[in-house]
Amino acid sequence: MLRVLFPLLTEEKKASTFPAMASRPPLEPFPVSTPAATLVFTTVLTQGPVSRVEVGRRTGLSSAAITKAVRPLLDAGYLVEAAEGAKGAALGRPANPLRVDGGRAFFIGIKVTGDEAIGVLADLTARIRGARHVSLDTREPAAVLEVISALTAELRTAAEDYGVPVQSVGVAVSGDVDREVGMVHYSPFLGWRDVPLAELVRGATGLPTVVDNDVRALTVAEQWFGAGVGADTFALVTVGAGIGCGLVVGGRVVAGAHGVAGEIGHLPIDPTGPPCHCGNSGCVEAIAADPAIVRRIREVTGEPVATAEDALALARSGHPGAREAYARAGYAIGTGIAAVVNLLGPGRVVISGEGLTAYDLFEEQIRAAFATAAFGAAKECELLTRPLPFEEWARGAAATAIQMFIGPDKP
Numbered sequence: 001m002l003r004v005l006f007p008l009l010t011e012e013k014k015a016s017t018f019p020a021m022a023s024r025p026p027l028e029p030f031p032v033s034t035p036a037a038t039l040v041f042t043t044v045l046t047q048g049p050v051s052r053v054e055v056g057r058r059t060g061l062s063s064a065a066i067t068k069a070v071r072p073l074l075d076a077g078y079l080v081e082a083a084e085g086a087k088g089a090a091l092g093r094p095a096n097p098l099r100v101d102g103g104r105a106f107f108i109g110i111k112v113t114g115d116e117a118i119g120v121l122a123d124l125t126a127r128i129r130g131a132r133h134v135s136l137d138t139r140e141p142a143a144v145l146e147v148i149s150a151l152t153a154e155l156r157t158a159a160e161d162y163g164v165p166v167q168s169v170g171v172a173v174s175g176d177v178d179r180e181v182g183m184v185h186y187s188p189f190l191g192w193r194d195v196p197l198a199e200l201v202r203g204a205t206g207l208p209t210v211v212d213n214d215v216r217a218l219t220v221a222e223q224w225f226g227a228g229v230g231a232d233t234f235a236l237v238t239v240g241a242g243i244g245c246g247l248v249v250g251g252r253v254v255a256g257a258h259g260v261a262g263e264i265g266h267l268p269i270d271p272t273g274p275p276c277h278c279g280n281s282g283c284v285e286a287i288a289a290d291p292a293i294v295r296r297i298r299e300v301t302g303e304p305v306a307t308a309e310d311a312l313a314l315a316r317s318g319h320p321g322a323r324e325a326y327a328r329a330g331y332a333i334g335t336g337i338a339a340v341v342n343l344l345g346p347g348r349v350v351i352s353g354e355g356l357t358a359y360d361l362f363e364e365q366i367r368a369a370f371a372t373a374a375f376g377a378a379k380e381c382e383l384l385t386r387p388l389p390f391e392e393w394a395r396g397a398a399a400t401a402i403q404m405f406i407g408p409d410k411p
């Protein structure tokens, strides 16, 4: 496949284009051998500093199992022990807090949008150590792969300045993405169908690669390091160019049997509503995504509104037709959120995405539609907003790479 995409690369040229493939030492395995050990590490990663005793309480594992998991992680430097409390406290005491040494391993996360690729270098605690943006001239898979490869090479060079190896790459793409096989089945913004992206990136960079839906990747970062820490069940709803939703149920990010769990954007809200790119009519996305709002405003007002910025400016100027389009979008989003809450009962819904810049124009309708359609105590669910710029989405992709590196925490 690579040969087709890079037919002119000789071995030397390949080595200079992708130094990753030339002279770096082989990647080291992560010293956990069981899901229980991964669970111990994940608990310290997301909730640390935390003592062995407390890890036992939170995971239900025995102190023997925790000691067995912790020892090789301490030896290899992934965990460190802070001997706090009594002066001269001895290392190895069960009450000493453990934390992850973020600088022990680095990861790359890349979010691909319709017009740019955003890459971050993240450490093991998902702290961003460097970021790069590259605009896309075309959306052809081969061209996007070249951009991803170049970004990866640049970020690996940045990692070398720290003297820390990059262990894996996560790539986040919107649409129908099967993480298990690394396949982008359908991405409307990129116009892609059945692109085996994980295999292509792995081939081009020589690094283990995971590819996931972008909202789900962002949800992993929020679950581990953001607004979802400690929440057993929560939903992340993103508004903007599309309407997405990531779900965490019982502490797990849900992908579903076909990888499309949480497709709130295609809940049918209004059977007489506008056509959706999915082939149905009146989906949340067909009413509330930026292109739908722009189209609606143009139809209702006759104004030459072309972009989300134009739409926002007209609504902010007080134009009633433009304000009505946002109100309608808010109603659709609120109804969609109520459907998610009625089905899964999360304690918290986090609303994010680039569409938050217009939040004051539809918050009232989101809340009113949610209150109308939420059943009984589901109304108690907390709706909060959290602006997450695209670098945070790239950080989400890095979180999926960390997840792959440390392995599954369930058998």
Ligand SMILES: [Zn+2]
Pocket (backbone or CB within 6 Å): 265, 266, 276, 277, 278, 279, 280, 283, 285, 286
């Ligand atoms: Zn649809």
